[in-house]
Amino acid sequence: MLIIVEKLVAERTFGMSNKALATELNTTEANICRDLKILEVRKWVDRGSDGRWHLTPMFGGFAGQIMKGFQTAKLRLSEEEARFASEMQ
Numbered sequence: 477m478l479i480i481v482e483k484l485v486a487e488r489t490f491g492m493s494n495k496a497l498a499t500e501l502n503t504t505e506a507n508i509c510r511d512l513k514i515l516e517v518r519k520w521v522d523r524g525s526d527g528r529w530h531l532t533p534m535f536g537g538f539a540g541q542i543m544k545g546f547q548t549a550k551l552r553l554s555e556e557e558a559r560f561a562s563e564m565q
Contacts, residue, residue, distance in 0.1 A: 477511045484531050498533030
């Protein structure tokens with residue numbers, strides 16, 4: 477399923493059809509439909525009016541959440557470093 481997400485990231489502007497995904501991934505359209513249904517239920521993908529699949533803004537929000545996590549960790553590390561440095565003096 478993650479390979480489908482990777483393909484949709486690569487084709488984020490126009491999206492991809494079931495057939496195109498199946499061809500790219502050397503699998504059946506039935507397999508693609510099954511996997512896309514799971515991703516759709518999780519609101520990671522959405523089917524456009526043109527029948528092509530696209531990643532949703534919700535999926536894109538994961539990147540923002542990851543960045544916030546990195547920033548929080550970086551801040552905590554800086555605080556720990558400052559405390560350690562002050563105790564060393």
